[in-house]
Amino acid sequence: MTIRKKYLAAGGVIIWLCIITFFMILSYNLDLEIFFVLWLIGILIAVELIDPAFARPSYLRYLRYAIATGVILFGAIVANKVLEILNS
């Protein structure tokens, strides 16, 4: 069951990324920052949905480190945007 959830989550994130790419192309606006932030949101939701209550599978443990790195990168993007606004 856990394995099934893992693959479902991976599939869900891939579909989510495809949707983002589709709409970015549709709006003639390919922005890595937006792509990254939307990926982070997607993966956070997926992890919350598949995270079992009483156990922690090893793949989730490693994924958490990846998400934490993503959160720090997200902070860097926000800081950059704030500076852009202040300088404009």
Next chain:
Amino acid sequence: MKKRAAWILLAIPALIFLIFIAQYAASPVLYTVKDDSVTSSHQNPEALKQISREQSETVLPLMSEILGSTGTLVLNIKLKDFDSAERDLKEYMERSRQLDRMVINLDMSETELAEFRRNNQKNVQSLEELLNDTRRFDELQSLEIRYRDENRPELLYSVMYEGETLRSRVAENFKGYQSRSDAMVNTSTKFELDTAAYEESVEDFEEIVAAIDAEQETRSTTTHAPATPYRLSIAVTPDHGVYRDRLLIAGNLTGRTIAGQNITLFIDSKTWTTTTTDDGGGYKAAFAIDRIRAGKHLVYAVYGSTYSDVVTFSVLPLDTALTLAVTEGTASGNRTFSGNLTAAGMPVAGAPVAITADGKAFLSATTNSAGSYALEGHLEAGTYRVRAVFDAVAFPLNASESETVLIEIAPSLLESPLLISAGILLLTALGAVWYVRRRRQPAPAPEEVSVAETEDEEAPAPVVVERPPVEEEENILATFARLAGEGSISDAVHALYLRLAGSIAVRHRIDGHAAMTPREFLAACRSISCIETLTRFIRRYEAVRYGGAVPDDSERQELVAWFEDLMKEEAGSD
């Protein structure tokens, strides 16, 4: 081995992908329509569409309303429904203000739209004057009737002269309104706006001028100068001038007593000054052109009930030059703005000068007698394009703007980019650490309840059934001995393992130990000091639990001894 190979196969393309994508980290926008141009002379038509869509959604409906407002406003003035015209004027002014804000916010200050906005600003002024003048002209008609009834020819004559002034002013006003008409219609047509109402307003304005002309003509033919024993002449020399010129207004009083008489001079029906006649009845006064609008003006003299003829003079507009210099202010973030306003080399005194930052006026100053201004103002941190603007209708001077000065206000320490970035990064880092280390709160164990059914009680109270004693509550070694004595050696060693693993997991913060196999648990305990004893314990546990081995007494004692050693070790490391 297979799994490791799969991981490596996955990691290599991921790494290559990350290396490729990293080069875009500095400029993460890979493609936008606006940047899609091979040379500076080309642009993707999609980008143009976006801009025009933005304009059409916000600005064009407002422009259309503005054009429509002029039609109803002038029509109401023509029909002399001044209350409705007043309401229309307020709406029209509000819409014009909205357009001004929009043009500044959308940064369209260099477009045709800006020209529309400038012309519209003049039209607002023009229509406001038209409303005031026609309303006053209407009041003059009531006064005329009253003075005729009261048979007061001298007052009738003043009404006639004021009517003349109003006629001249409305005619001048119309000339300006009509001159802007072509530019307004052309710009509106380019934006595909309906200009019918605006063009109608020009025609209605013309009809108003014609009606005022006709009425004033009738008034001047029917109003006769009051019969007095005096005659008063007037002349203006020269009949035109520019800012700072002096015009001589002079004349003669003829009659019985002419020396030392007070003559009142009116300019545009407003009392300007009073002068005294000399022995020969002559009078004169010098009029300095200063704060008076450009255009034609009427002047006449009055002595008692004796009126002179009406003479006119013209004030021609002069071009102005405005300078701006920005220096450091006295306080942090403050700047001092100073400069000069001159017209044909002459200083302009008492003139309003607005200081604008990125098109928005944020300070206003008045020039001194030397034509200079200086004031200090505060600006938030950022970069601004600052200009000084002079645009005052009260002066016979054309509007002017200074050169643009680019100023940069450095942020204070609290607003420092480095501090803000560090703060945001620290917050997100804390968030990331919390995310990695957080534990889910275990769901509370459901309480088992049973209902004691008794016939007498209608609503029996739930009875809590006590749970059987758990192993933690009794001595684990006693449990081990009991289970081993009952022949369940597998359960006995399992009880020992669970207690030991639980204790180590709590002490060393090992997540999800219950879901781990003994090997996985052992791998997670690599860093603890008594790893060798734990390894031996787990090997023996696996042999009994999974291998089905039945330990003899000495092996059981050995297992218990390892357990006790490990528990003591854990307690000692606390």
